[in-house]
Amino acid sequence: MPPQPLDTKIIVVGAGLAGIGAGVRLLQMDESDFVIFERAEQLGGTWRDNQYPGCRCDVPSHLYSYSFALNPNWQQTYADQDDIWEYMQATAERFGVVPHIRFSHNVLEAHWDDGGHWVLTTDRGVFQCRYLVSATGSLAEPSTPSIPGAGRFSGATMHSARWDPSQRFDGLRVAVIGTGASAVQIVPSIQPSVAHLSVFQRTPGWVVPHPLRPIRSWERRLYRRFPFIQRLVRAGIYWQREVVVVSAFTKYDGLRGLLERQVRRHLARQVRDPELRARLAPDYQLGCKRALPSNDFYPALCQPNVDLVTEPIARIEPEGILTTDGQLHRFDVIVYATGFYVSDNPMGGRIVGRASHRLAEATSGELPCYLGTTFPYFPNFFMLSGPNTGTGHTSQIFMIECQLNYVLDALEQLEVDSGTVFEVLPSVAMSYTEDLQRRMRGTVWSSGCASWYQNSDGRNVAMWPDYTTVFRRQTRRFDPTDYVFHRAAQPAPSVSAN
Numbered sequence: 001m002p003p004q005p006l007d008t009k010i011i012v013v014g015a016g017l018a019g020i021g022a023g024v025r026l027l028q029m030d031e032s033d034f035v036i037f038e039r040a041e042q043l044g045g046t047w048r049d050n051q052y053p054g055c056r057c058d059v060p061s062h063l064y065s066y067s068f069a070l071n072p073n074w075q076q077t078y079a080d081q082d083d084i085w086e087y088m089q090a091t092a093e094r095f096g097v098v099p100h101i102r103f104s105h106n107v108l109e110a111h112w113d114d115g116g117h118w119v120l121t122t123d124r125g126v127f128q129c130r131y132l133v134s135a136t137g138s139l140a141e142p143s144t145p146s147i148p149g150a151g152r153f154s155g156a157t158m159h160s161a162r163w164d165p166s167q168r169f170d171g172l173r174v175a176v177i178g179t180g181a182s183a184v185q186i187v188p189s190i191q192p193s194v195a196h197l198s199v200f201q202r203t204p205g206w207v208v209p210h211p212l213r214p215i216r217s218w219e220r221r222l223y224r225r226f227p228f229i230q231r232l233v234r235a236g237i238y239w240q241r242e243v244v245v246v247s248a249f250t251k252y253d254g255l256r257g258l259l260e261r262q263v264r265r266h267l268a269r270q271v272r273d274p275e276l277r278a279r280l281a282p283d284y285q286l287g288c289k290r291a292l293p294s295n296d297f298y299p300a301l302c303q304p305n306v307d308l309v310t311e312p313i314a315r316i317e318p319e320g321i322l323t324t325d326g327q328l329h330r331f332d333v334i335v336y337a338t339g340f341y342v343s344d345n346p347m348g349g350r351i352v353g354r355a356s357h358r359l360a361e362a363t364s365g366e367l368p369c370y371l372g373t374t375f376p377y378f379p380n381f382f383m384l385s386g387p388n389t390g391t392g393h394t395s396q397i398f399m400i401e402c403q404l405n406y407v408l409d410a411l412e413q414l415e416v417d418s419g420t421v422f423e424v425l426p427s428v429a430m431s432y433t434e435d436l437q438r439r440m441r442g443t444v445w446s447s448g449c450a451s452w453y454q455n456s457d458g459r460n461v462a463m464w465p466d467y468t469t470v471f472r473r474q475t476r477r478f479d480p481t482d483y484v485f486h487r488a489a490q491p492a493p494s495v496s497a498n
């Protein structure tokens, strides 16, 4: 007889900020019948995987932390990768989450079995649970473009999210492909040591001034002694970003125009060469793609050992990169700072709900979604950092915590009758999704640029199109009238997403 699958009430997949946050909140409501499956050997998600030089948060540290675990010890106003990763490990330890994590458990597939369980196949065996929480991250699967000849390159290659710390750059000829959020941090970090650096740009980003500074020891002492002061600072940052940035990106074009003029001055101040400046000037609206805070990216590009290549890449040769103008650029190392699979995240194809529906249908637009968290055909299932929960201006942890409020409220209400299976009403999910896409139409994200926020049909499946206070209000309580309920081991109710 095959071994019985380990039966747990709740399985969370992923031990990044969302999965650890879920663990803390479950323990806080005295729920310990859960495990967290993490494919890696350590927790940390984004902040474990992105170890490239210069990696740091681009929202202020005081905001980029859980509301239940403020960190008075941040070293800088925008924390670097090391500090955030350390904070996550300390938080998971402090709240007793670590014993619940099963490291090196890669979830290969999860499906709903109609008997009231999710069945998970991992590389360490089969498991089952009543409730499944997906916390696998929206920026967790590095995407490397398929450039002809890439496999024939004779030097070293790496993706920014799979950094090889043993790779030395001193005195080498290096290519960085991409000019997005990771590239603007990598380029100034490696420029001083390399012999030559070529930065391959497809579309220029909006590089905005970065108010980065060290947090002084007296400030840290103050926050340790009077935690409410750090809460006030955090609230100030949150509201300033809500009022100014969200208003500019979603409501008031005039305000956005004002910000654009300031940012263009940053470019003009830092890049004196008019020809280079013209190639770095974005021709789309500020905010349409993720804005890139940096004070040292433009100065690095102006150094004599750096060139900006805007000619498209034709193919990769053993010696380097051939551009469409016929020029061969020779390199020892190629760095792909080319982002992630977002709407086409392979995990979406591996989570299979009722009637063989796959989660990937939610990002392709075939299946509606409710609050970025629940989906028709996916009973007893929650997704954290799901569709349209992304923000460009504030901390993703804020959105994750809103979702956790909702998930925890749902679990508490569902526990009254432990045999209950719930599923969002298709009509509720459909009207939510339609309303969200209608609101998206008036925002900067619908102003015409192509970005990773969109799926292959051009539909924005990543961003939240409003103030995050609206999301917080919508996720405050789990409303049972939005759901259909039935008993486990009974045939599922006949609902349709159409």
Ligand SMILES: Cc1cc2nc3c(=O)[nH]c(=O)nc-3n(C[C@H](O)[C@H](O)[C@H](O)COP(=O)(O)OP(=O)(O)OC[C@H]3O[C@@H](n4cnc5c(N)ncnc54)[C@H](O)[C@@H]3O)c2cc1C
Residues within 6 Å of the ligand: 013, 014, 015, 016, 017, 018, 019, 037, 038, 039, 040, 043, 044, 045, 046, 047, 050, 055, 056, 057, 058, 059, 064, 105, 106, 107, 108, 135, 136, 137, 138, 139, 140, 182, 347, 384, 385, 394, 395, 396, 397
């Ligand atoms: C370089 C970079 C910088 C960023 N900067 C900011 C910022 O400044 N501000 C901001 O708000 N956001 C930022 N983000 C977004 C960031 O991803 C989120 O803020 C946050 O870390 C997401 O947490 P998460 O837990 O949802 O996902 P992740 O951190 O991606 O964690 C997902 C976890 O799930 C695990 N996992 C995935 N698939 C499986 C599987 N099949 N089986 C088992 N485990 C699995 C992964 O190994 C990972 O540990 C940044 C992202 C990147 C990549």
